Amino acid sequence: MQKIVVKENEHLIYPVVWTGEESELSFDIKLSEPGATITFLALLLGKDEQTLDLFTRVEHASQNTKSEVIVKSVLKDFASVNFEGLVKIDHGAKGTNAYLSAHILLLSKTSRGRAIPSLEILENDIKAGHATTVGRVNDLELFYLMSRGISERDAKMLIINGFLHSIIDKFPQREQDSARKKLLVYGTN
C-alpha cells in the first residue's frame, strides 16, 4: 500500500503506468490540509495473462480539497483488471470537489475488466461524481476508419490512442513521453 499525503494548497499530479509487472497496486491518498489537490492518473496496459487488482482510496480530510482519479485501461489477450476506487469525504471537509472515473477498453473476447466506484460522504457542502465504463472497440468506428483505406490493425491503434489520449495529455511532460513509448511497445507486440 502506497501512502500519499497532500498538504496545504499543494497540487500533486500522480501518474501511474502499469504494463503487467505487478498483480496488485493500492494507493491511500489523504488530502490532509485546506486547498490540497490531487490528480491521480492510472494508465493500465494489459496483455497475455496479466492481471491487476487496483485499489485507490482518497480521503478528503480538510476544506476546499479537490481530487480527480482517472483510470484508463486497454486489455488484450487474457488480461484482466479489477479496479475498486473509494472516495471518502470527512465531516467538515466543506467545499470538497471529488471526481472518479474509470474506463476500460477490451480488445479481445477473452480479456476482462471490472470497475467499482464507491463514495462515502459525511459532509453536505461538497461536489462529487463518478463515471465508469467497460466496453469493446466500436464496430462502427472501425468501419468508418477502414472505409478510408486504413487497415484494421492501424484503425484499432488509432482508436486505442484516441481513447488514451486524454489521460496521457494530463501527465507531466517527461512522463508523457515515457507513457507514449510504453504504448508504442504495447501496440506493436
Place this chain on the structure above:
Amino acid sequence: MKNSLVITNLYVETKDGKKILSGVSLTVKKGEIHAIMGPNGGGKSTLAQALMGHPGYLITNGKIELNGTNITPLTPDKKAKLGLFLGFQYPVEVTGVNFGSFLRMAINENKKSGEKKLSPIAFRNELSESAKELKFRDDITKRSLNEGFSGGEKKKAEILQMVLLHPEFAILDEPDSGLDVDALRYIANTIQNINYKFGLLLITHYQRLLHYIKPDFVHILVKGKIVKSGSAKLAEEVEKSGYEKYASNL
C-alpha cells in the same frame, strides 16, 4: 468491365436476418452521375453501406465489381484502396483521433505503392485549398474526428475527405440532409470542381440537391428493388407525384 462499378443482383440482409435489398443491379461508369431516390425504408442507405462493407449487413447473393475486380468479399480498407469511397449519412465520431493526422494517414494509405507519400507541408497546402472551397469556419483538422462537429461541418468534412482521397467511384449517402442552402451550394460546387473523371452514386431524398448536381440517371429504389430508372426528368416527376405509385406496383 474497366472504368465501371457494376452491381449485379445484390441481395442484402441485416445480421439478424431482415431482408433489405432483393436483387439490385446497377452499372456506374466513370464520368457518370447516378442518383438513387426512394421513400424512407426503401433500402437506399443499406445499399450505400453494404457496398462499402458495413459490419451490420450481410450480402447473401450477387456481386460488386470495381474496374472488373470482384470486391464483394473484401474488407472496407481494401475496397477503399481500389478506389471506392463512401460519404456517410451519419459520420462517426472517433474520440481523441485528430482529424488532420487521420486524413493524412488515409491519403498516404491510398497512394499506390511506389507513389510518393504526402509530406505534412504538401498536405497542408492541398487541405487548405479544398477547405477554403467548403468554407469551414474553424480549422477542423485540429479537432477530434467528427467529435463536436456541427451537422453541417460533419457533412462538409465528408466531402473534404472525398476530394482529398481522389476516389474512382464515390457513393454519397444523403450528403444534403441537414444542410442549409449555402452549405448545400458549397458542397455541390466542390463536387463539380473535381477535375478528373470519376463515377458518382448520389443517394438523396429530395430533388433539391439535383438542381445543383445534374444526374445522368435517376433510379427509384422501393422495397429493396430498383423499380424505375430514367433521366433527370424522373426526379422531377417524383417530386410532383411522390413515390406511392411505384410502391403500389410491387
